[in-house]
Amino acid sequence: MRVAIVGATGAVGHELLRVLESSTLKFDELQLYASPRSAGLKLPFAGQELTVRATPEGAIDADVILASAGGSISKALAPAWVAGGAVVIDNSSAFRYEPDVPLVVPEVNGEAALKHKGIIANPNCTTAIAVVAVAPLHRAYGVKRMIVSTYQATSGAGQKGIEELLEGTRVELAGGQPQAQVFAYPIPFNVIPHIDAFQDNGYTKEEMKVVWETRKILGDDSLKIECTAVRIPTLRTHSEAITLELERPATPDEARELLRQAPGVEVRDDPAARLYPMPLTATRKYDVEVGRIRASLVFDGGLELFVAGDQLLKGAALNAVQIAEYLQAKGALRGRVSG
Numbered sequence: 584m585r586v587a588i589v590g591a592t593g594a595v596g597h598e599l600l601r602v603l604e605s606s607t608l609k610f611d612e613l614q615l616y617a618s619p620r621s622a623g624l625k626l627p628f629a630g631q632e633l634t635v636r637a638t639p640e641g642a643i644d645a646d647v648i649l650a651s652a653g654g655s656i657s658k659a660l661a662p663a664w665v666a667g668g669a670v671v672i673d674n675s676s677a678f679r680y681e682p683d684v685p686l687v688v689p690e691v692n693g694e695a696a697l698k699h700k701g702i703i704a705n706p707n708c709t710t711a712i713a714v715v716a717v718a719p720l721h722r723a724y725g726v727k728r729m730i731v732s733t734y735q736a737t738s739g740a741g742q743k744g745i746e747e748l749l750e751g752t753r754v755e756l757a758g759g760q761p762q763a764q765v766f767a768y769p770i771p772f773n774v775i776p777h778i779d780a781f782q783d784n785g786y787t788k789e790e791m792k793v794v795w796e797t798r799k800i801l802g803d804d805s806l807k808i809e810c811t812a813v814r815i816p817t818l819r820t821h822s823e824a825i826t827l828e829l830e831r832p833a834t835p836d837e838a839r840e841l842l843r844q845a846p847g848v849e850v851r852d853d854p855a856a857r858l859y860p861m862p863l864t865a866t867r868k869y870d871v872e873v874g875r876i877r878a879s880l881v882f883d884g885g886l887e888l889f890v891a892g893d894q895l896l897k898g899a900a901l902n903a904v905q906i907a908e909y910l911q912a913k914g915a916l917r918g919r920v921s922g
């Protein structure tokens with residue numbers, strides 16, 4: 584059983600290595616790939632050092648490929664990887680909207696992964712974090728409308744996003760003028776309501792991904808959803824304020840109780856004790872923190888909640904590895920562990 588990471592040197596790739604170290608996925612070999620400029624680099628994994636190779640143009644001799652090198656690489660190379668016999672779990676948005684490509688969050692729709700034809704898409708990070716909290720409420724009470732406002736960390740834009748925040752903050756504190764290359768404006772001490780490209784309807788692509796992908800994962804095209812996606816000057820973990828109109832009314836206590844039983848969720852909700860979700864506490868955590876659960880003042884019987892989830896983990900690396908674990912547990916991976 585051979586696993587490959589394509590994009591091993593990136594923000595998500597780095598987390599894939601860490602998640603695989605403690606994963607239940609059984610494998611004999613881990614291969615690391617990135618761009619030619621990283622070839623020869625050594626990365627630590629489980630007490631060893633693995634050498635990064637330049638990503639080849641064609642097939643990769645692996646059973647599972649965790650692709651994390653961006654949409655254009657996935658689009659160009661994933662068909663060859665599948666033709667070579669690998670199952671591709673793709674972190675990019677390249678295949679998410681193709682009808683025969685499952686879009687999977689294992690706690691929510693793991694069984695969809697079993698229907699793959701070689702490629703399984705990992706959702707957009709903001710969407711993955713939201714659906715972990717919203718899916719149990721949708722099943723129990725039927726979500727009719729969902730309004731999301733996000734507070735997204737700079738690492739959502741990859742390693743370069745992290746560096747732009749750190750370097751810009753140093754420059755600003757030294758009295759200089761921070762530069763913006765990754766983001767539309769300097770990010771230190773700012774918030775920017777612009778993530779990904781603006782669409783004809785005035786929403787950004789990041790905002791529309793939340794609409795398209797939540798519907799696909801929950802299997803409900805009738806869901807009315809809108810989102811405002813905002814970049815904030817934090818390093819990692821995306822937070823979201825979510826308003827839900829429900830078919831059947833729910834009280835905050837009922838929702839809290841339900842979410843306490845939900846996989847992948849940590850209810851962190853005791854305002855009197857100043858307990859609520861935050862990047863400070865949710866970073867490097869596998870569970871998505873959910874709190875500030877209260878009755879909506881706008882939708883009778885509806886709910887208002889706040890979530891914080893490490894988007895490099897549940898929004899990317901962790902979710903991808905969980906999909907592989909799910910497939911292996913179901914006997915749906917070709918590779919066999921030797922010995």
Ligand SMILES: NC(=O)C1=CN([C@@H]2O[C@H](COP(=O)(O)OP(=O)(O)OC[C@H]3O[C@@H](n4cnc5c(N)ncnc54)[C@H](OP(=O)(O)O)[C@@H]3O)[C@@H](O)[C@H]2O)C=CC1
Nearest residue numbers: 590592593594595617618621652653674675708739741742
């Ligand atoms: N950051 C996040 O929160 C999330 C990211 N994603 C998606 O995951 C993917 C990776 O994102 P992220 O880790 O943030 O990005 P980074 O920019 O941090 O990393 C990109 C990775 O891709 C590699 N790469 C770049 N060009 C090539 C090439 N020509 N051939 C092979 N490898 C190449 C880089 O290698 P090198 O170091 O050699 O340049 C690096 O390993 C993207 O599709 C992104 O949309 C999904 C969910 C969340």
Ligand SMILES: N[C@@H](CC(=O)OP(=O)(O)O)C(=O)O
Nearest residue numbers: 674675676707708735739740
């Ligand atoms: N949503 C990420 C960007 C990203 O990687 O998204 P996607 O995987 O949908 O391209 C952000 O915070 O910027």
